[in-house]
Amino acid sequence: MEMAWTGWGLERSPVRVEVHVRPGDARRALHLEVLAGLCEEGRPKELSPKWLYDERGSQLFDEITRLPEYYPTRREREILLAHAGDIARASGADTLMELGSGSSEKTRLLLNAMRRAGTLRRFVPFDVSETFLRQAAQTVAGEYPGLYVHAVVGDFERHLGRLPTGGRRLVAFLGGTIGNLKPAERARFYAELAEGLEPGEGLLLGTDLLKDRERLFAAYNDSAGVTAEFNRNVLKVLNRELGADFEPETFEHLAPFDEENGWVEMRLISTRAQTVRLPVLERYVNFAEGEVLRTEVSCKFRLEQVEEELARAGLRLVERWTDAAGDFALSLALKR
Incomplete structure (x- = not known):
């Protein structure tokens, strides 16, 4: 672990960077996941969306958020524009801890609301990318004089227990990212997060809500093909990191809604029988024609479902806001 102060000064806030991800961790994790998710015989092929x-x-995902079919980013922003002040007052927090990107406009809406409320003392951006996080931390420190920025480089699936303590904390998990976790994974996430919170500290959770299936299909199968390019890009990642010889154009993108599980499932479908070499792993993987590689699930929620799942982890829902169309929800839950 590394801790470093990267600036005081009258013109810039103090910044501390705490690193829990070692060089090579991501590559080792990818190797293990590919061995389990692609190379094990007799199980459906799957990779994590990370x-x-x-x-x-x-870059492609940023393009997706601006597509006319893709509503979640706009809807969540709509809620924050209308209710950031309410969130600041209801949480009573002096520390904002954000899991994921620390440089978005949504972050600033919350920081500004807490500053207007007179409570803002500390910002803790948490992200797996050290380079991105260092840049984001310095940017925020420059924009908010007097704010203590304590950046944490970590993976929320492994390092939630390393979140800094002290003050009254609000953990923001926005963008509907919670939907990438399957039910058992969500339960573990909520339980681990709640275990590290003090009574009265909270979670601000963004969730995409169940809606018309045609709208869900359009959002993940856009007419411009950006989501398809985004999905196939994971094959280029495997080519680069593993020396693989995937031909991305031989895989079709499809993201249907799975009624049984309540999620949109991102798939890459092999258009022909093929064998792909994985030289770094000294393995190969066979695909039958029509065989599916699942790259992401995106769960869609009922409002009562969100409340029930949080309650099971000891997190009490105190406020909930939706956009005018009822597409997306922000839920504020406090530890009992």
Whole structure:
């Protein structure tokens, strides 16, 4: 672990960077996941959505958020514009801890609301990308004089227990990212997060809500093909990191809604029988024609479902806001 102060000064806030991800961790994790998710015989092929977000993947996802079919980003922003002040007052927090991107406009809406309320003391951006996080921390420190920025480089699936303590904390998990976790994974996430909170501290959770299936299909199968390019990009990641010889154009993108599980499922479908070499792992993987590689699930929620899942972890829902169309929800839950 590394801790470093990167500036005081009258013109800039103090910044501390705490690193829990070691060099090579991501590569080792990818190797293990590919061995289990692609190379084990007799199980459906699957990868975690985290591998979609290399530099190119992140650029493509940013394009997706601006597509007319993709509503979640706009709807969540609508809620924050209307209710950031309510969130600041209801949480009573002096520390904002954000899991994921620490440089978005949504973050600033919350920081500004807490500053107007006179409570803002500390910002803790938490992200797996050290380079991005260092840049984001310095940017926020420059924009908010006097704010203590304590950046944590970590994976929320492994390092929630390393979140800094002290003050009255509000953990923001926005963008509907919670939907990428399956039910058992969500339960573990909520339980671990709640265990680290003090009574009265809270979670601000963004969730995409169940809606017309045609709208869900359009959001993940856009007419411009950006989501398809985003999905196939994971094959380029595997080519680069594993020396693989995937031909992305031989895989079709499809993201249907799974009624039984209540999620949109991102799939890459092999258009022909093929064998892909994985030289770094000294393995190969066979695909039958029509065989599916699942790259992401995106769960869609009922309002009561969110409340029930939080309650099981000891988090009491105190406020909930939706956009005018009822597409998306922000839930504020406090530890009992």
